[in-house]
Amino acid sequence: xxxxxxxxxxxxxxxxxxxxxxxxxxxxxxxxxxxxxxxxxxxxxxxxxxxxxxxxxxxxxxxxxxxxxxxxxxxxxxxxxxxxxxxxxxxxxxxxxxxxxxxxxxxxxxxxxxxxxxxxxxxxxxxxxxxxxxxxxxxxxxxxxxxxxxxxxxxxxxxxxxxxxxxxxxxxxxxxxxxxxxxxxxxxxxxxxxxxxxxxxxxxxxxxxxxxxxxxxxxxxxxxxxxxxxxxxxxxxxxxxxxxxxxxxxxxxxxxxxxxxxxxxxxxxxxxxxxxxxxxxxxxxxxxxxxxxxxxxxxxxxxxxxxxxxxxxxxxxxxxxxxxxxxxxxxxxxxxxxxxxxxxxxxxxxxxxxxxxxxxxxxxxxxxxxxxxxxxxxxxxxxxxxxxxxxxxxxxxxxxxxxxxxxxxxxxxxxxxxxxxxxx
Amino acid sequence: xxxxxxxxxxxxxxxxxxxxxxxxxxxxxxxxxxxxxxxxxxxxxxxxxxxxxxxxxxxxxxxxxxxxxxxxxxxxxxxxxxxxxxxxxxxxxxxxxxxxxxxxxxxxxxxxxxxxxxxxxxxxxxxxxxxxxxxxxxxxxxxxxxxxxxxxxxxxxxxxxxxxxxxxxxxxxxxxxxxxxxxxxxxxxxxxxxxxxxxxxxxxxxxxxxxxxxxxxxxxxxxxxxxxxxxxxxxxxxxxxxxxxxxxxxxxxxxxxxxxxxx
Numbered sequence: 001x002x003x004x005x006x007x008x009x010x011x012x013x014x015x016x017x018x019x020x021x022x023x024x025x026x027x028x029x030x031x032x033x034x035x036x037x038x039x040x041x042x043x044x045x046x047x048x049x050x051x052x053x054x055x056x057x058x059x060x061x062x063x064x065x066x067x068x069x070x071x072x073x074x075x076x077x078x079x080x081x082x083x084x085x086x087x088x089x090x091x092x093x094x095x096x097x098x099x100x101x102x103x104x105x106x107x108x109x110x111x112x113x114x115x116x117x118x119x120x121x122x123x124x125x126x127x128x129x130x131x132x133x134x135x136x137x138x139x140x141x142x143x144x145x146x147x148x149x150x151x152x153x154x155x156x157x158x159x160x161x162x163x164x165x166x167x168x169x170x171x172x173x174x175x176x177x178x179x180x181x182x183x184x185x186x187x188x189x190x191x192x193x194x195x196x197x198x199x200x201x202x203x204x205x206x207x208x209x210x211x212x213x214x215x216x217x218x219x220x221x222x223x224x225x226x227x228x229x230x231x232x233x234x235x236x237x238x239x240x241x242x243x244x245x246x247x248x249x250x251x252x253x254x255x256x257x258x259x260x261x262x263x264x265x266x267x268x269x270x271x272x273x274x275x276x277x278x279x280x281x282x283x284x285x286x287x288x289x290x291x292x293x294x295x296x297x298x299x300x301x302x303x304x305x306x307x308x309x310x311x312x313x314x315x316x317x318x319x320x321x322x323x324x325x326x327x328x329x330x331x332x333x334x335x336x337x338x339x340x341x342x343x344x345x346x347x348x349x350x351x352x353x354x355x356x357x358x359x360x361x362x363x364x365x366x367x368x369x370x371x372x373x374x375x376x377x378x379x380x381x382x383x384x385x386x387x388x389x390x391x392x393x394x395x396x397x398x399x400x401x402x403x404x405x406x407x408x409x410x411x412x413x414x415x416x417x418x419x420x421x422x423x424x
Numbered sequence: 425x426x427x428x429x430x431x432x433x434x435x436x437x438x439x440x441x442x443x444x445x446x447x448x449x450x451x452x453x454x455x456x457x458x459x460x461x462x463x464x465x466x467x468x469x470x471x472x473x474x475x476x477x478x479x480x481x482x483x484x485x486x487x488x489x490x491x492x493x494x495x496x497x498x499x500x501x502x503x504x505x506x507x508x509x510x511x512x513x514x515x516x517x518x519x520x521x522x523x524x525x526x527x528x529x530x531x532x533x534x535x536x537x538x539x540x541x542x543x544x545x546x547x548x549x550x551x552x553x554x555x556x557x558x559x560x561x562x563x564x565x566x567x568x569x570x571x572x573x574x575x576x577x578x579x580x581x582x583x584x585x586x587x588x589x590x591x592x593x594x595x596x597x598x599x600x601x602x603x604x605x606x607x608x609x610x611x612x613x614x615x616x617x618x619x620x621x622x623x624x625x626x627x628x629x630x631x632x633x634x635x636x637x638x639x640x641x642x643x644x645x646x647x648x649x650x651x652x653x654x655x656x657x658x659x660x661x662x663x664x665x666x667x668x669x670x671x672x673x674x675x676x677x678x679x680x681x682x683x684x685x686x687x
Contacts, residue, residue, distance in 0.1 A: 041468075155477050174678070
């Protein structure tokens with residue numbers, strides 16, 4: 001008998017995002033040793049069995065969308081290779097696309113060279129977001145370590161509800177009632193685009209990265225204290241200023257960048273909850289560029305303060321989406337939601353600090369760790385920020401050409417220049 | 425396989441050693457073996473991990489046995505009891521029909537015994553189906569709602585036929601619109617009790633329909649005249665408006681909620 005899983009609200013929303021991005025979330029963990037391959041296979045199978053959505057195909061029959069649990073083989077999920085050029089192999093692996101109709105929604109690879117290894121994962125955003133992928137990786141690494149060192153079966157993966165309305169669990173009854181009635185659609189449209197080239201059939205996905213040293217982070221922290229800004233706000237201000245410079249927008253233009261918010265902040269606890277998406281957008285707009293980067297910082301602080309004061313930050317529009325998906329057949333609701341939904345042209349997602357201890361295999365932490373969001377289709381862009389061992393990594397995943405790569409790298413140079421100005 | 429057997433034996437050690445528990449253990453073993461084959465085909469080689477992974481899916485086997493036995497008894501009862509019971513019931517109805525008819529000689533009226541019996545049986549079958557449908561996915565609930573309305577209408581038709589034997593046609597026919605009212609009310613109760621989607625919309629549509637039926641019934645019994653009684657229809661709309669006001673008032677606290685702002 002076919003085993004089916006309910007397609008939750010965020011699964012459907014991320015499916016709708018197929019026009020804007022490839023929905024893949026990427027992870028790269030570098031170790032200075034080679035983990036036990038057979039043990040890794042065992043842990044991956046246990047993870048897949050405990051999180052069945054990872055080996056399910058998404059069925060969109062326009063009426064009742066759902067996941068259908070599929071048989072799989074570990075060799076289709078996990079590959080081990082010994083490439084000469086690890087960087088190239090990692091890049092090729094991370095930029096692959098897993099269709100939602102495939103039997104597996106996560107792929108894992110281990111690249112080995114000179115007794116060092118790189119563990120990479122690619123998963124469909126419909127299954128879980130970066131926030132939960134961090135938890136998943138933590139449990140994955142803990143299970144691996146206990147299995148290898150103590151022989152404990154790696155079956156401790158979080159399972160439970162994947163429903164969107166778990167976000168209301170941390171509220172009082174009245175507050176939850178208010179939050180469940182936030183029908184207001186706060187999608188604001190802004191026509192300012194990141195200056196990439198036009199779409200081309202030869203475009204290929206690429207991940208551009210830029211790292212900022214521990215020293216830069218420390219300076220950003222102290223400068224943030226001085227200016228009353230968080231690191232995220234400083235990065236966002238720098239993003240704004242750089243994009244004004246890169247695209248040549250008039251200084252007086254109002255520009256908007258959407259910022260991903262982890263809605264788990266509203267939840268009582270994520271224990272006993274399944275891996276899923278709980279991410280929304282906060283629209284950060286500045287009225288003009290500002291005479292210098294410090295004025296931009298002020299604008300960003302003012303904009304994000306408006307959201308920070310809101311107890312229901314990020315929860316606007318969710319009841320409307322739920323209403324749309326709940327009362328109409330999927331084919332109809334999707335078309336209606338598309339009319340009201342405006343995907344942000346420029347966005348930023350700060351996945352935050354990646355804790356080395358959480359990703360340690362048998363006590364050995366990764367030498368470097370990196371996560372990034374989906375590959376966006378032009379003209380949409382997403383800047384992802386992760387921090388590992390006090391090193392900030394900014395990344396942008398784009399489906400584009402060599403010129404786009406050049407533009408993104410130029411943008412990173414401008415970011416660096418503007419961050420240097422802030423911390424100078 | 426041996427480890428799965430060991431797990432089942434350890435988990436079910438308090439169960440009586442009889443044919444029933446044997447069948448249950450065999451069923452669990454078959455299911456576990458099937459899962460083990462599935463996971464092994466995925467590539468898992470470590471038998472200890474495989475056993476623990478499956479054991480995690482099949483926990484608390486003793487409680488499962490009690491539930492399984494309960495289900496089995498119910499299934500058996502339905503499988504044998506339902507056709508046999510229905511047959512016995514129909515035979516009794518038929519006997520009653522002949523006994524009542526031959527003793528009273530009112531053959532032109534006693535056929536109602538058979539109609540009543542068949543309707544009662546159909547309502548009983550529908551009730552079982554409704555109970556089953558309620559345990560299934562929500563997509564099947566509309567079928568339960570149709571069956572509930574069907575039960576109400578069958579009951580109304582029987583009452584109509586019953587009173588038709590004793591009263592003139594003009595006094596009896598309003599039972600049929602009364603049946604529609606009962607069907608709609610039953611559906612509303614089900615919709616609200618099981619929190620069906622669009623139940624409020626159902627309420628908005630049903631209230632004017634119910635008031636219209638009420639107008640027809642009251643006018644038919646000359647409690648109000650056909651010409652002066654039409655405002656009763658408006659009562660349905662008034663009830664709709666009253667319900668909207670109730671919704672607004674009960675939701676007001678959410679819309680006027682003021683956040684405590686932490687600076």
